[in-house]
Amino acid sequence: MSARSIQWGLALALAVGAVGCTGNIIGVGSTTPSGGTGAGAGGPTCAVSRNDEVRLAMQGACVACHAAGTKPFFASLEAFENGLVWNPKYVTPGDPDSSYLVALLEGKGTGTYPQMPQGVTYTAQVDAHVATISLAEIKTWLKELPAAPTSAEPSAAAFTVRRLTAEEMIFGLMSQLDLSLADFAMNPDTSGNSGDLSFSYDHLAVWPVDWAPGIRNYYGSDSRAGERFLALGGPNTNFQRKRDSTLAPAAVGTLVQVSQAWCNVALQKRSKNLLRYVTLTDTSKTNPSAIKKNIGQLYLRMLAEPPTEADVDHLYDDLYVPLETSKDTSTAWTGVCAALVRNPLWLTY
């Protein structure tokens, strides 16, 4: 499935809050350890390489502390090889006596952690069958270990696309629609030092509560604007409220409302960013070509990709014309504009 072909299917998924499936979109903070075979509930069943075999044989003594955290050496085969086997701090291929890993297992390490595992010797863990590879076998493995590879690449499989942050959403949309604080605030203070903003009730203002990342030299104390910002994912670092990196239903719901309201505000001020090639008096009957041209430029401006003819026709036939027919051109343009905001190309980084 190509990335482009999943876009509209993903839009549907986003609309119902089901994220993290087809498009491999995850939140910023999510990680998924990858690689290697692991020991399930029934223990290791097979190994893909000699290193994997050693990892699986050692892990009973090590995995409790080293499956996650700062040194997650036993999270996967990739983790084992990248973090331990090919790490000169711990292993010197071909020379077990110079390998700090061996010193740790023998309780001859230095500093804060002189022995691994902590509190019990590795040999005792072997005797208790917690680990199934002896120190002697580990030394043999190290002696025969080939040199570490010289290249280091990111994991191709680990690639993900994140959602836009709340800040990127609101500042991005404001720039796309040519909106400024003056369109929302009743008392914009341009001094930059004491701008305690009060927002109009009917424009669905959204603003960071905490001035992070800077709010163009203003801060806003309007609770409704701040609550919407938090619904989009926040954060409010001033109050130790962390960013929600998922595209939660509250974020999608808020964005739908905000997109419609802001597109309408832009229309009311006849934003040239929105109405570049048409006016609101142009209709599908009087000037269809201009309307399609305007849809095309809006698509490029908001999604950063030139539309295909089919993309334009889809928006024109299935959205613009029905809304214009049932309501008016203003509603039709609001609908097109808001639909583009809900497109995965808009929502993703």
Next chain:
Amino acid sequence: MRLFLLSAAALWAASALAAPLPRCETPAGDAGVTNDVMASTRVLRRVVLSLTGKTPTAEAYEALLAAPEAGRQALIDKAIDDSMKSTDFYETMMGFAHDWIPVARYAVGYGDSYQGDMAGHIKQCGGGSAHEGAWALMDDSGGAQCKDPSVQEVSVEPWWAPGTTVKVIGRAALTAPTSVDEKGNPIADCGLLYGGYYDASPSGGCGCGPNLIWCYQAYGLGGAAGEDPRFGARQAYEEPARLLAHLVWYDRPLSDLVLGNYTVAPNSLRHLYVRMARQMGLKTPDATATWWKAGDDASPRDPLHPMKSDPYAWREVVTETLNPYLLSLAGNSPSASDTRTYKYDPTTTKEAPLGLPAAGVLTMMGSYGSLPRERVRAARYLETFACSNFAPPSVDQTFPPYAGDPATSGTCMHCHRTLDPAAIFFKRWDYGQRQSYYVPWPLIPGVGNARVIPEMLSYQYPYSSLPYVRWADAFRPNTVMTPVTQAQITANPEVIFLDTMPQSYTLLGVHGDGTMGPLGFGKVVVSSGEFDRCAARRMYEKFVGRPLDPASETRYIDALAAQFRDKNGRKARDFIRYLMTLPEFRRGL
């Protein structure tokens, strides 16, 4: 990666084990791999969005589409340059810093300080009074002096608004350095205040001093001060993020965040630092102080406040010039040299240390106030600057029974084995009620007038409250965090604040260099290489758009860290430019 695994498998000539495991089926080929290289217009959007928070103009997209394929990268490179010159970039870096460095509002918890001041509170006389708009001490403002036309008004250039004057009446206008109180007892230092219920006030016959430096233009609880950018509380919260944005803007190494003797601060925050030193007993020459004279300050400042005289400008300053107890170790010049060092061992002397070596974010007032105890500081800073991850132990993990030290026994040792050697560096900062009961003020234990006597560890009145009982509880002898004996404590109670990591310890795999306090921690984090790895990970996540997996991608993280450190000099702009050349930067929808 896949090719290498296959080649490694080919080398699997013999098993390492006496009883070998069966070999797994090798997953097949390239099926399912998607061509997810973005269009150049999408790359342009990602560049501008990540650097400025905004999106490109329609004209920028159209120009890119009109350009020949070979010329498009030049347009994207120009967009990178233009974006990095924008003040939006500075603000974006502030937001990045707030996500990275978990310092929250200053007036939280026991480090409470409301407006973020350690000074006498003054208020303006109300409308209709004889001195409308004039500043008076709290006990005068609503009273007779505001109403009495015969009270003399004095014009003063206030520290918070250099170049302007305000009217001051009554005792607030007094500037004498010494005085006598109501009972005729001498007051040796009018700059040393004692707090009231909410509002601190100069003693007896003292006033607000030269340029009102001993006072602060706020009163009461100051509930909104944590958000209002004019107040010290708000500025203390912003200070770490402002410093990071400043380092990026001026192309300084990011390691200055934990190694530097300098910070950035507008006037209210400077005032907070100055007042802390005064409240710790240091008599600085307030009458000739220049820290508040923004117009005379040619130091680098934030791009959002270009006006030279703007007191709200975040101006670079060597912290010791504000609070001499935060040691520069490099004179009045900004420095983050690893040769900056100060060693102090309370087990060998009863002399007080000169102070704490300044260490960027690690010795900021907002950082200390937000993270109010040493182990919390250690944990958060290991997470922040070393990307440590303190995951709980698994349920089947066994530990020796608890025997009095969480770093060496019991389940707690799973984390405290690492935490407590780090916590050593962060002991020497607390909050005391001695001078301000309702709003405890910060102090550096063992320094200035905050010397520690044996009675303070006795749990007996008047030392039966915080911070004394916490010192007695937390700093137990013969523990990893307090590696001194009871006999040494008996001989000199200040040994409990030993804040140098012993040479027998390692943290992040390295030994310290003997530097006391947070700077010692900063040096360990940088010398271990973990700062570079962590900074590279943070920036990769921000700009490429996904977190790197420290388990499976650790060697790649090492390579990025080497790029950041060795080729980019730890400068963010150069590293970000590098990230934007990576194939992964171009992957997406």
